[in-house]
Amino acid sequence: MLTGWRRNPNRFQFVTKLEGGILPDGTNMRTPYGLEIIENCLSCPHREERLFCNLPEQTVKALSAITSSASYPKGATLFVEGQPARGVFILCSGRVKLSTSSADGKTLILRISEPGEVLGLPATVTGTCYELTADVVEPAQSNFIARNDFLAFLKDNGEAALRVAQQLGETYHAAVAEMRTIGLSHSAGEKLARFLLEWAANYPEEKGQIRLKLTLTHEEIAQMIGSSRETVTRLLADFRRKQLLQVMGSTLIIKNKAALQSIVTG
Amino acid sequence: MLTGWRRNPNRFQFVTKLEGGILPDGTNMRTPYGLEIIENCLSCPHREERLFCNLPEQTVKALSAITSSASYPKGATLFVEGQPARGVFILCSGRVKLSTSSADGKTLILRISEPGEVLGLPATVTGTCYELTADVVEPAQSNFIARNDFLAFLKDNGEAALRVAQQLGETYHAAVAEMRTIGLSHSAGEKLARFLLEWAANYPEEKGQIRLKLTLTHEEIAQMIGSSRETVTRLLADFRRKQLLQVMGSTLIIKNKAALQSIVTG
DNA sequence: GCTATAACGTGATGTTTATCACGGGTGCCC
DNA sequence: GGGCACCCGTGATAAACATCACGTTATAGC
Numbered sequence: 001m002l003t004g005w006r007r008n009p010n011r012f013q014f015v016t017k018l019e020g021g022i023l024p025d026g027t028n029m030r031t032p033y034g035l036e037i038i039e040n041c042l043s044c045p046h047r048e049e050r051l052f053c054n055l056p057e058q059t060v061k062a063l064s065a066i067t068s069s070a071s072y073p074k075g076a077t078l079f080v081e082g083q084p085a086r087g088v089f090i091l092c093s094g095r096v097k098l099s100t101s102s103a104d105g106k107t108l109i110l111r112i113s114e115p116g117e118v119l120g121l122p123a124t125v126t127g128t129c130y131e132l133t134a135d136v137v138e139p140a141q142s143n144f145i146a147r148n149d150f151l152a153f154l155k156d157n158g159e160a161a162l163r164v165a166q167q168l169g170e171t172y173h174a175a176v177a178e179m180r181t182i183g184l185s186h187s188a189g190e191k192l193a194r195f196l197l198e199w200a201a202n203y204p205e206e207k208g209q210i211r212l213k214l215t216l217t218h219e220e221i222a223q224m225i226g227s228s229r230e231t232v233t234r235l236l237a238d239f240r241r242k243q244l245l246q247v248m249g250s251t252l253i254i255k256n257k258a259a260l261q262s263i264v265t266g
Numbered sequence: 267m268l269t270g271w272r273r274n275p276n277r278f279q280f281v282t283k284l285e286g287g288i289l290p291d292g293t294n295m296r297t298p299y300g301l302e303i304i305e306n307c308l309s310c311p312h313r314e315e316r317l318f319c320n321l322p323e324q325t326v327k328a329l330s331a332i333t334s335s336a337s338y339p340k341g342a343t344l345f346v347e348g349q350p351a352r353g354v355f356i357l358c359s360g361r362v363k364l365s366t367s368s369a370d371g372k373t374l375i376l377r378i379s380e381p382g383e384v385l386g387l388p389a390t391v392t393g394t395c396y397e398l399t400a401d402v403v404e405p406a407q408s409n410f411i412a413r414n415d416f417l418a419f420l421k422d423n424g425e426a427a428l429r430v431a432q433q434l435g436e437t438y439h440a441a442v443a444e445m446r447t448i449g450l451s452h453s454a455g456e457k458l459a460r461f462l463l464e465w466a467a468n469y470p471e472e473k474g475q476i477r478l479k480l481t482l483t484h485e486e487i488a489q490m491i492g493s494s495r496e497t498v499t500r501l502l503a504d505f506r507r508k509q510l511l512q513v514m515g516s517t518l519i520i521k522n523k524a525a526l527q528s529i530v531t532g
Numbered sequence: 533g534c535t536a537t538a539a540c541g542t543g544a545t546g547t548t549t550a551t552c553a554c555g556g557g558t559g560c561c562c
Numbered sequence: 563g564g565g566c567a568c569c570c571g572t573g574a575t576a577a578a579c580a581t582c583a584c585g586t587t588a589t590a591g592c
Contacts, residue, residue: 100442102450104532110445122435125428131442154431158424162391165420165427168434169388175441176366176397179376182449183492184368186550188579217539226449228580233541266370452580454549483569494550499571 052160059157066149071141078119078134078142085123085130087146091115094140098132099223109223110178112137112216118167124150125164138215182226186266191225192235193263196245200254210254318426325423332415337407344385344400344408351389351396353412357381360406364398365489375489376444378403378482384433390416391430404481448492452532457491458501459529462511466520476520 052063069092072078078089081100089096096113110132113119123130124147145153154161181194203212216224218232225232239245244260246253254260318329335358338344344355347366355362362379376398379385389396390413411419420427447460469478482490484498491498505511510526512519520526 100446100450102446102532104452106450106452108445108449110442122438124435125431126435126439128435128439131439151428154428155424158421158427161424161427161431162417162420165391165431165434168431168438169392169394172388172434172438172441173392173394173397175438175445176376179374179441179445179448180366180368182445183374184366184372186370186372186578219539229540230542230581231579233539234579237541266368453547484571485569495570496551496572497549499569500549503571 052163055157055160055163059160062153062157063145063160066153067143067145069141069143072136072139074136074139076136076140078136079130081130081133083130085120085126085128085147087144087150088121088124089119089134090143090145091117091119092141092143094136094142095138096140097135097137097220099135100132107223108226109220111174121164121168122171125154125168185264188225188227188231189235189238190264190266191227192221192232192239193260195221195225196252196254197257197260197264200257205257208255208257210257212252212254213250214252215250318429321423321426321429325426328419328423329411329426332419333409333411335407335409338402338405340402340405342402342406344402345396347396347399349396351386351392351394351413353410353416354387354390355385355400356409356411357383357385358407358409360402360408361404362406362408363401363403363486365401366398373489374492375486377440387430387434388437391420391434451530454491454493454497455501455504456530456532457493458487458498458505459526461487461491462518462520463523463526463530466523471523474521474523476523478518478520479516480518481516 052060055063067090072094078096079086091113093115095115096119097109098111098113098119099107099109101107113134119134119142120130127147154164177198181191181198185191185194199214200210200212203210214221218236219229222229222232236245236247239260240247242256242259244254244256246255318326321329333356338360344362345352357379359381361381362385363375364377364379364385365373365375367373379400385400385408386396393413420430443464447457447464451457451460465480466476466478469476480487484502485495488495488498502511502513505526506513508522508525510520510522512521
């Protein structure tokens with residue numbers, strides 16, 4: 001049984017119930033499902049706004065009965081691309097990087113998932129393999145629902161199935177947006193500008209400036225826009241020189257949104 | 267009323283009931299929904315193998331009651347990216363190109379849809395705008411279900427909603443595959459090889475050769491792999507010279523699959 | 533505070549490939 | 563049959579960017 005304090009590379013972490021994760025040191029975290037429910041989705045702070053919000057009380061109860069919860073340290077892997085889908089992960093806190101890699105080690109990051117999102121949904125509903133790899137980049141807590149339980153639940157709860165379909169639609173939408181930035185750009189500068197603007201869309205604009213947190217390394221940004229680490233470094237320096245933006249640690253300020261937009265327009 | 271014989275650029279076509287399409291000459295084909303049902307999904311040859319197969323008889327009846335049918339000539343547009351989603355199109359015959367374009371006219375083709383596929387599904391279930399443009403590249407017949415009808419139907423038919431979720435998962439899967447070919451390749455040659463192999467996956471292999479139909483112009487191939495028309499021409503010539511493949515009109519024979527695979531592996 | 537490791541900055545270099553330009557081929561329509 | 567539109571082939575050119583290489587600056591763990 002994995003319940004208890006556990007040594008991780010970065011910190012101690014109280015692990016209540018772990019499912020199918022891989023620790024940074026390579027240890028496999030898989031345990032049998034459903035042994036105990038430490039936390040149910042009623043206590044999740046994102047319950048109201050996301051996938052299974054506002055469902056009938058009874059439905060939520062049915063859901064929480066098949067849900068288990070776990071904490072994952074930075075560097076942990078929730079699932080790996082090519083693995084048969086075990087179930088879905090509902091991210092309660094932290095952030096998770098979704099990526100795919102080629103044989104020669106090149107990596108493409110598709111998305112940094114935020115709390116409230118459901119990971120592994122497409123593969124779980126279709127019964128195929130996870131198409132992406134999910135790595136924890138910020139210590140995360142996540143609920144897990146095993147595939148069989150999840151499908152049975154959906155079959156009995158039409159409304160929930162519809163919600164799932166909507167969530168999938170949004171996921172697809174985001175993927176298409178990503179394809180546009182990667183596939184329709186003429187230059188790396190255009191891709192970077194597109195990326196920054198999309199990222200900034202989640203932050204408020206004040207006095208023509210947008211303050212945003214960007215806790216990604218240049219390498220990771222490069223992997224998001226399909227470019228190399230060095231060009232990202234150079235382009236960011238270039239943007240700074242041209243007064244388009246300003247960097248202070250992990251916070252980035254867009255000082256000239258219009259100019260960035262004119263870069264993507266061409 | 268649009269029922270009757272209609273002049274199209276390429277051929278005459280009997281148009282039974284048209285929904286929201288745009289003809290090559292720019293004419294808008296929109297008509298009010300639900301006036302008459304010419305064809306229902308029971309008669310669709312793909313009924314058995316796709317989205318709504320094997321549903322209870324009653325469910326299928328409910329479905330066909332909200333379905334209308336139409337024929338579209340080559341060059342017609344089913345929907346345009348950015349348009350509010352009107353509903354889903356179930357492709358019965360023909361082929362449809364799904365693409366997205368940037369302001370400066372560059373185009374990225376995401377998929378060539380085959381009969382049996384459902385178009386416009388993500389936007390319809392999420393209630394957003396179509397994220398892609400759907401152009402008919404081979405004369406097509408398609409069923410249409412308006413958004414409101416479709417959502418109401420899904421709410422009442424949990425099993426169908428689950429099927430929809432699965433279809434969406436597959437769509438997403440295909441999109442990720444596309445992203446991999448575009449985003450993880452080091453060269454255009456690699457992208458083209460990846461593209462050809464994925465395309466060939468739908469055809470049988472015999473004696474180490476794969477015979478496949480590829481009714482796409484070099485321009486379109488370029489738009490699928492995010493490259494230029496000229497490089498596609500040059501690369502195909504190069505592949506032919508190296509005995510990797512052979513082209514006869516619109517049929518293409520892969521003579522050395524292993525070599526193509528070694529190109530994508532690097 | 534010290535050391536190891538990761539992240540960033542920057543120059544030089546060479547390949548890739550987009551782009552422009554033009555010619556030949558083919559089918560379609562008047 | 564002549565014109566028109568589209569598609570394919572091919573050369574020349576230039577720019578963008580990946581890659582290599584190395585130094586510098588942060589960051590984290592002891």
